[in-house]
Amino acid sequence: MSNALLYDATMCIGCKQCEGACAQQNKLPYDDKVAAESVQSAHKYTVVLTKDDKFMRRLCMHCEHPACASVCPVGAFHKTKEGPVVYDVWKCIGCRYCMVACAFAQPKYEWQSLNPRVRKCIMCPDRVVAGKQTACAEICPTGATKFGERDDLIKEAQERIRQSPSTYLPRIYGLNEVGGTSVFILSGVKVEEYGYPASAKIGDTPMPEYTGRVMERIPDFIPVWTLVLGGIYWVSHRREEVAAAEADEKNGSAR
Amino acid sequence: MKFKLTFWKVIFLVIMALGVYSTFIRYFYGLGAVSNMTDQFPWGLWIGFDCLCGVMLAAGGFCIVGAVYLFNVERLHSVVRPAVLTAFLGYLLFIVGLLFDLGRPWYIWHQLIYMNPHSVMFEVGMCVMAYTTVLFFEFLPNVFERFNLQAPIKWIKKIYPVLIIGGILLSTLHQSSLGSLYLIMPSKLHPFWYTPALPFLFFGSAIAVGLAMTIFESTQSAKAFGRHLELPVLVELGGALLVALWVNALLRFEDYFHRGLLGEIIKPSYEAYFLWLELALAFVIPITMLSFKKVRLSPGGLYLASVFTVLGFITNRLNIALIGFETYVGHHYLPKWTEFSVTLMIIAMGFALFGLAVKYLPIFPEERHAVTQRLRTETEPVVATPVLGHAGD
Numbered sequence: 001m002s003n004a005l006l007y008d009a010t011m012c013i014g015c016k017q018c019e020g021a022c023a024q025q026n027k028l029p030y031d032d033k034v035a036a037e038s039v040q041s042a043h044k045y046t047v048v049l050t051k052d053d054k055f056m057r058r059l060c061m062h063c064e065h066p067a068c069a070s071v072c073p074v075g076a077f078h079k080t081k082e083g084p085v086v087y088d089v090w091k092c093i094g095c096r097y098c099m100v101a102c103a104f105a106q107p108k109y110e111w112q113s114l115n116p117r118v119r120k121c122i123m124c125p126d127r128v129v130a131g132k133q134t135a136c137a138e139i140c141p142t143g144a145t146k147f148g149e150r151d152d153l154i155k156e157a158q159e160r161i162r163q164s165p166s167t168y169l170p171r172i173y174g175l176n177e178v179g180g181t182s183v184f185i186l187s188g189v190k191v192e193e194y195g196y197p198a199s200a201k202i203g204d205t206p207m208p209e210y211t212g213r214v215m216e217r218i219p220d221f222i223p224v225w226t227l228v229l230g231g232i233y234w235v236s237h238r239r240e241e242v243a244a245a246e247a248d249e250k251n252g253s254a255r
Numbered sequence: 256m257k258f259k260l261t262f263w264k265v266i267f268l269v270i271m272a273l274g275v276y277s278t279f280i281r282y283f284y285g286l287g288a289v290s291n292m293t294d295q296f297p298w299g300l301w302i303g304f305d306c307l308c309g310v311m312l313a314a315g316g317f318c319i320v321g322a323v324y325l326f327n328v329e330r331l332h333s334v335v336r337p338a339v340l341t342a343f344l345g346y347l348l349f350i351v352g353l354l355f356d357l358g359r360p361w362y363i364w365h366q367l368i369y370m371n372p373h374s375v376m377f378e379v380g381m382c383v384m385a386y387t388t389v390l391f392f393e394f395l396p397n398v399f400e401r402f403n404l405q406a407p408i409k410w411i412k413k414i415y416p417v418l419i420i421g422g423i424l425l426s427t428l429h430q431s432s433l434g435s436l437y438l439i440m441p442s443k444l445h446p447f448w449y450t451p452a453l454p455f456l457f458f459g460s461a462i463a464v465g466l467a468m469t470i471f472e473s474t475q476s477a478k479a480f481g482r483h484l485e486l487p488v489l490v491e492l493g494g495a496l497l498v499a500l501w502v503n504a505l506l507r508f509e510d511y512f513h514r515g516l517l518g519e520i521i522k523p524s525y526e527a528y529f530l531w532l533e534l535a536l537a538f539v540i541p542i543t544m545l546s547f548k549k550v551r552l553s554p555g556g557l558y559l560a561s562v563f564t565v566l567g568f569i570t571n572r573l574n575i576a577l578i579g580f581e582t583y584v585g586h587h588y589l590p591k592w593t594e595f596s597v598t599l600m601i602i603a604m605g606f607a608l609f610g611l612a613v614k615y616l617p618i619f620p621e622e623r624h625a626v627t628q629r630l631r632t633e634t635e636p637v638v639a640t641p642v643l644g645h646a647g648d
Contacts, residue, residue, distance in 0.1 A: 094358020111287030
């Protein structure tokens, strides 16, 4: 049973209470200065952006097939069955492949730290496992951020679009992007205007497939290539041996 | 022994001093203080040059070992040891570079216990670890010979086939996988450089650069250590380099052709300028040069062509690692001087260790051996003849 978040930009009033609740939940500093920051960072997992009196929230999309989890050499990320994509800091070696691989550029880094961690929204996994909603959804005064079961939220989003087609663009961002995510965005304007990658650009293919196509060949490639190399080695050295033996014979008969 | 301060020694000391300072900044003030890497540019010069280019520059080891031991091209025997030495040093320095770039280098061993077989990075890591071990064993006979230890040389000779085949297998895997690293970034890396063919292109460029580097270091060490230059060997390598460059160029052309980008790449744009630079250095100049027999037979010409090749493919990998992301990110990334200084220090260490190894270990064949080799090659045509064509004489 997988959970998800539905963010409806048309219901958002830009109060930024989700930012504050997120900071509190993750024990991060939050004051007016942080509130004014309009970029996500190692100390700001989610941000509410403002443009022409309209708002948009950004946070980790919690992909169904997360790129970060597939690229991490030590498996520090994994998708839980409850929905959140979580991070085990004690495994991390700090290669930052997750940061370059993520199509939504969500993992951020503690650049100033001497023992840096990757930071991103982890969808309050402790709360979710305990059956509670995420901190941001709980505090949201208008219900713009809603927590629930993934399938239910998809149905609800479709219903909202059906009931007021003039309010919404007819798409649920996150439904199919990179094979589907666990965060859905409903909006009257294009999410791309707020820095989300265009759907056409990131496509519907789960990110791990791009490298998976190559990686899945390796178990076959190793024995085949070993045999080929071994074969070449054997042939070229066999010829040498034969030649040496012939030379020996010749020398022997000459003597 | 008297220590004489030469121009190059002064340069070396300055580079090392600045490098030590940058190392201090790196480990006492963090990655943010030492580099211009940001959340938008999480991979900078250290991944682009020290890792991507470093591994490519060390490819001579498996190319020459493959040619000599797998395909029995005996004429190249005299460059096996310097090529293996370069590769061994190259991989050691790659690991040094990694210790700078990783955020938590003290956990690098996690690779061995928390394995994620889906990760390209994991595969590269394991292969590099294993191949560095292989290179260590391929390098060891130098040390044993130096101290005249015959028994261990015999043991290594016994496992030599395993080392050779294992080494080439591991090289094939990780040289190509360095390209596969970027396969997961189709929406970020510029289409000039993002292609499903990346693993093939990386493997191809490794072979071209491996050959070019062998020419480069043979000429360089001949100059530096006053050794006799074995021209026939260089000529043979130059011929192989020309073929490798053509194969690489055709692969690139095919790739752009199939993806319908031929019209794009000739239009002036920020990325196009860097692409042109790369294509000119890696293909146009060296291929043109090597197409002239006069160049192919002159040590100076071969040296120059190999330098262009190396610079061209370094540009290629830096384009992939850095320039190719700038449009996506929306701003430029220029490494901080401390980043350059660490990279320079690592390169300087490479040159110094190579020099020390050549001085104290039997890396280059003894003069007596070289003379017979020379006599033999001079009496023979330089074009490749079947190795055993004269074996039964």
